[in-house]
Amino acid sequence: MAVLLVALLDGTLVDPARPIVRADDQGVVRGDGVFDALLAVRGRARDLDAHLGRLAQSARMLDLPAPDEAGYRRAVDAVLAAWDWAEHPEAVLRLILTRGPEGTEDDPNGWVMAAPLDAASRRQRSEGVRVLLLDRGFEGGEIADLPWLLPGAKSLSYGINMAAKRYAVANGADDVIFRAPSGKLLEGPTSSVVLDLDGVLVTPPLDGILRSITIEELVSGAPEAGIEVRIQELHQDDLGRCRGAWLLSSGRILARVTHVDGRELPSSPLDARLSRLLGVPWR
Numbered sequence: 001m002a003v004l005l006v007a008l009l010d011g012t013l014v015d016p017a018r019p020i021v022r023a024d025d026q027g028v029v030r031g032d033g034v035f036d037a038l039l040a041v042r043g044r045a046r047d048l049d050a051h052l053g054r055l056a057q058s059a060r061m062l063d064l065p066a067p068d069e070a071g072y073r074r075a076v077d078a079v080l081a082a083w084d085w086a087e088h089p090e091a092v093l094r095l096i097l098t099r100g101p102e103g104t105e106d107d108p109n110g111w112v113m114a115a116p117l118d119a120a121s122r123r124q125r126s127e128g129v130r131v132l133l134l135d136r137g138f139e140g141g142e143i144a145d146l147p148w149l150l151p152g153a154k155s156l157s158y159g160i161n162m163a164a165k166r167y168a169v170a171n172g173a174d175d176v177i178f179r180a181p182s183g184k185l186l187e188g189p190t191s192s193v194v195l196d197l198d199g200v201l202v203t204p205p206l207d208g209i210l211r212s213i214t215i216e217e218l219v220s221g222a223p224e225a226g227i228e229v230r231i232q233e234l235h236q237d238d239l240g241r242c243r244g245a246w247l248l249s250s251g252r253i254l255a256r257v258t259h260v261d262g263r264e265l266p267s268s269p270l271d272a273r274l275s276r277l278l279g280v281p282w283r
Contacts, residue, residue, distance in 0.1 A: 004088075005114045007078040009071025016113065025109060027098025031157035033108075034058035038213075039117065039251050040091045041281050043080055047250070048073075050213045054154065055095050057211070061153040065108050067097050075112035083114060090117040090281060092251045098156070120174070121252040125280060128258035129174040129247060131188075133236060134164055136178040140186050140208035151208040161189035175247060177260070185234040187212075191247035191255075194218070195238055196268040201229045202238075214248040217278060225277045227270065244268025253280045 003016045014020060027033035036055040039046045055067050072095055083091055091114045100107040143149045150157075164176045177193055178186040185193055185204055192212035194203045201222070203215055222229040239245060244267055245257040254275055257265055268274075 003113045003115045005079050005082055007075035007112045007114075009068050009075050009110050009112075011074035011078045013078055013082055020111060021098070021109060022101045024102040025098050025100060026102060027096070027100075027109065027156050029102070031155065031159070032062070033096065033098035033156040034062060034064065034154055035097065035156055036095045036154055037250055038093050038095075039253065040080060040083070040093055040114070042085050042089055043083070045076055045080060045093060047213050047217065048076060050216070051095065051250070054211060054213065055097065058153045058155065059097060061147065061150055062099075062155060064097060064099060065106050067095075067108075068110060071110065072112060075110075079112055079114045088116040090122075091115065092117055096156075117251060121255075124174060124252060124255040128256035130172070130259040130262075131175045131177050131247070131257055132168045132171060132173045133179055133239075133261055134167070134176050135181060136186060137181065138208075139180040139182060140184065140204070143208040152206060152210055154210055164189045172262075173259075175255075177247075177257075179236050183236045185236060185238070188247050188249075191249040191252070193234070194246045194248055195234060196243040196245070196270055197238060197241070199228070199243070199270070201227060201270065201274070202234060203229070203231055204234050205231050212248060214250055214253060214278065218248065218274075221277050225273060227273060227277065239265070242266075242268075244271060246271075246274065248278075254278055 006014050006016045036051045038051045052069055059067055093112055093114050096111050098109045100109050143151045168176045176189055187209045192215050194201050219229050239260050245265055247255045
């Protein structure tokens with residue numbers, strides 16, 4: 001997913017190949033920063049206010065200066081205006097905030113970059129995903145009160161998440177669902193988990209996992225769509241009795257889980273309604 005546009009917070013577009021980060025930026029050398037990502041479709045950024053709010057929440061968790069909201073809006077507007085929507089109808093926008101160079105205080109670095117939504121994400125909307133169930137090594141509730149572990153922050157320290165996805169691909173799957181040592185279901189490396197249990201959509205509580213804007217959209221729109229949603233603990237055994245399961249995220253939006261550890265899952269009767277509720281493009 002090649003980055004085609006980069007915008008600075010003053011609204012200036014720069015060549016993606018032009019260096020805009022110092023070699024000693026702590027976001028580069030330590031992953032000390034935060035980001036958020038959202039989908040833009042034919043010139044409209046989805047849920048921009050919510051993503052800016054989550055970026056600010058993540059920054060607070062890392063004791064970073066508050067993001068320049070007006071600057072990020074200028075950068076997003078510049079990208080939306082310059083993007084070739086006929087060539088690439090969907091774009092993923094990443095809002096980046098780093099702590100800045102070593103030895104400085106309150107000198108963060110921020111920008112927005114945009115890339116076309118990758119072909120795999122588009123394909124997985126319609127064909128679904130094969131997932132592996134991987135142990136994350138700790139209980140979600142165990143770290144909820146340990147702020148130095150950054151529970152629920154969308155930080156630039158994404159090495160574990162990307163390693164998990166590479167492991168899945170290397171072992172014949174597309175993605176991952178993390179579980180706790182107790183067997184509780186947590187989240188995916190870049191997504192949230194939803195199961196259909198007897199006609200009710202169930203998703204885990206935010207105990208040490210990232211707040212999901214797509215889940216919030218599901219919860220708010222479910223009553224009008226006639227769908228019941230519950231937030232409660234899920235166990236890996238629930239995958240054996242569910243009527244279907246999905247991974248939800250801001251870019252891919254919705255992907256049905258077709259297999260878990262090689263075992264086929266049914267397709268939920270609620271799949272089409274859920275797709276309409278979330279406004280999945282061209283699924």
